[in-house]
Amino acid sequence: MQPKSVAVVGAAETTKMGKIPDVSVIGLHADAALNAMKDAGLKPSDIDGVATAGVSPVELAHYLGITPTYADGTSVGGCSFMLHVRHAAAAINAGLAKTILITHGESGRSRVGAGGFARSPSSLMGQFEMPYGVTSPPTMFTVPVLRYLKARGYTEEDLATVAVIQREWAAKNPRASFKEPITVDDVLNSPMIAWPFRMLMCCLVTDGGGALIVTSADRAKDFPNKPVYVLGTGESVETPMVSQMEDFTSSKAFRVSGKKAFETAGITHADVDHLMIYDAFAHLPLYGLEDLGFCEPGEAAGFIRDRNTAIGGKLPLNTNGGGLSYMHSGMYGMYALQESVRQMRGIAPAQVEGAKISVCHGVGGMFAASGTIIFTNEK
Amino acid sequence: MPRMLPEPTPETRHFWEGCKDGELRLQRCTDCDHNYFPPRPFCPKCGSRDVEVFKASGKGILYSYVINHRPRPDMGTEPHSIAVVELAEGPRMMTNIIGCPQTPEALQLDMAVEVVFEKQTDDISLPLFQPAKG
Numbered sequence: 001m002q003p004k005s006v007a008v009v010g011a012a013e014t015t016k017m018g019k020i021p022d023v024s025v026i027g028l029h030a031d032a033a034l035n036a037m038k039d040a041g042l043k044p045s046d047i048d049g050v051a052t053a054g055v056s057p058v059e060l061a062h063y064l065g066i067t068p069t070y071a072d073g074t075s076v077g078g079c080s081f082m083l084h085v086r087h088a089a090a091a092i093n094a095g096l097a098k099t100i101l102i103t104h105g106e107s108g109r110s111r112v113g114a115g116g117f118a119r120s121p122s123s124l125m126g127q128f129e130m131p132y133g134v135t136s137p138p139t140m141f142t143v144p145v146l147r148y149l150k151a152r153g154y155t156e157e158d159l160a161t162v163a164v165i166q167r168e169w170a171a172k173n174p175r176a177s178f179k180e181p182i183t184v185d186d187v188l189n190s191p192m193i194a195w196p197f198r199m200l201m202c203c204l205v206t207d208g209g210g211a212l213i214v215t216s217a218d219r220a221k222d223f224p225n226k227p228v229y230v231l232g233t234g235e236s237v238e239t240p241m242v243s244q245m246e247d248f249t250s251s252k253a254f255r256v257s258g259k260k261a262f263e264t265a266g267i268t269h270a271d272v273d274h275l276m277i278y279d280a281f282a283h284l285p286l287y288g289l290e291d292l293g294f295c296e297p298g299e300a301a302g303f304i305r306d307r308n309t310a311i312g313g314k315l316p317l318n319t320n321g322g323g324l325s326y327m328h329s330g331m332y333g334m335y336a337l338q339e340s341v342r343q344m345r346g347i348a349p350a351q352v353e354g355a356k357i358s359v360c361h362g363v364g365g366m367f368a369a370s371g372t373i374i375f376t377n378e379k
Numbered sequence: 380m381p382r383m384l385p386e387p388t389p390e391t392r393h394f395w396e397g398c399k400d401g402e403l404r405l406q407r408c409t410d411c412d413h414n415y416f417p418p419r420p421f422c423p424k425c426g427s428r429d430v431e432v433f434k435a436s437g438k439g440i441l442y443s444y445v446i447n448h449r450p451r452p453d454m455g456t457e458p459h460s461i462a463v464v465e466l467a468e469g470p471r472m473m474t475n476i477i478g479c480p481q482t483p484e485a486l487q488l489d490m491a492v493e494v495v496f497e498k499q500t501d502d503i504s505l506p507l508f509q510p511a512k513g
Binding site: 121133138142143146148150191192195196243244248 | 383395446447454462472
């Protein structure tokens with residue numbers, strides 16, 4: 001992908017977020033899509049490419065009345081939307097489509113028109129993980145963490161500190177689900193979910209959605225809002241079974257995706273003004289800081305404890321409050337992308353003044369997949 | 380409410396037959412000597428189809444785990460471990476640790492564990508692990 005050859009020209013979340021018992025999954029996709037089209041000044045007939053996960057791109061295109069020449073149904077979990085942005089950039093460069101709509105919608109809390117989380121008992125996960133009680137993210141994503149803590153010398157307090165600092169960011173965000181300040185003790189005294197994970201180390205479960213519209217950079221200046229250029233991209237996948245990840249202290253998919261994104265963007269870590277790391281659970285930002293190369297292995301917890309990622313710190317991280325405090329419908333990657341776009345447009349509730357480069361890093365499944373998008377607001 | 384049980388496929392049947400017979404069966408590549416799990420009819424390291432099934436020692440160490448506190452009617456009423464064991468032969472596998480209190484104090488990382496087979500049905504026995512004796 002050529003850096004800055006495509007741009008986000010439309011971005012929006014669903015009108016409501018949190019608890020939305022009166023809208024189905026496909027309805028959330030459509031609400032977000034219509035909001036993003038309004039943001040870009042477009043109609044469904046202006047869209048010639050669609051990408052989504054959770055529902056089929058066929059379902060999405062038909063529901064919205066779009067006749068696409070490009071459809072991407074890549075579904076690798078919560079970072080699918082990072083992959084959609086990456087694929088859309090390649091597709092636009094290759095002339096497959098001009099204006100691509102990427103949507104997410106999920107009724108995570110209310111479960112209106114929502115499918116299940118079931119895997120076949122004949123799949124590898126069904127045979128070799130699920131019989132042991134490994135059937136939902138709190139008992140899957142957390143499994144490598146005791147090994148990670150031991151290898152790095154990190155503690156429960158370090159996990160709790162991630163949640164505490166993200167809550168500080170959430171307090172600045174009117175749309176955040178949780179805004180009340182919390183302390184490390186609050187986190188460590190919250191109900192036990194799966195040792196060593198307490199409730200406040202786990203993401204929310206809410207309803208919502210978001211949508212992005214991507215087009216070529218040379219058309220981007222004709223849209224109503226400030227274009228946000230795609231500077232670099234990466235993606236990778238590792239394993240559907242968390243027990244089979246190569247290294248319990250580092251995600252291979254994170255490393256490969258992050259490296260590719262930084263290489264294509266042609267930037268160094270010092271160039272990064274703003275960072276999003278998908279935080280389904282409190283350990284993700286620690287793995288992310290290390291695997292993306294912002295911290296040496298063993299330094300991420302101290303980096304967060306020393307408030308480098310907090311308000312006023314040198315590397316503002318998860319400035320919407322993250323999956324731990326902002327919202328998490330199930331596939332959170334879209335909300336991380338939305339926050340990066342807001343920061344690059346200069347309209348985020350907790351705006352990082354003067355930010356020019358934002359790195360948005362997603363995880364899919366339980367360390368199964370990864371996608372990284374680097375944005376800039378400078379042409 | 381029973382726990383979810385595996386449905387063996389042609390590629391994994393030898394493993395589940397082994398569990399039924401009280402053997403933990405892994406696979407080994409006869410070209411590159413790589414031991415691997417979960418089962419598949421080729422080597423995930425070099426791609427060779429020249430692989431064999433062998434009986435593993437059933438010994439390993441507790442590599443990582445969580446103790447689930449959320450209600451799981453299929454797993455009993457008390458908090459229970461969900462663990463990854465690193466086998467002496469190299470591969471890691473998901474399991475539960477039984478035969479000891481389900482507490483952080485009793486479940487120490489790197490402690491020696493050994494396989495025990497727990498019969499679920501006539502066809503399926505699950506490989507669980509307990510603290511190694513002696």
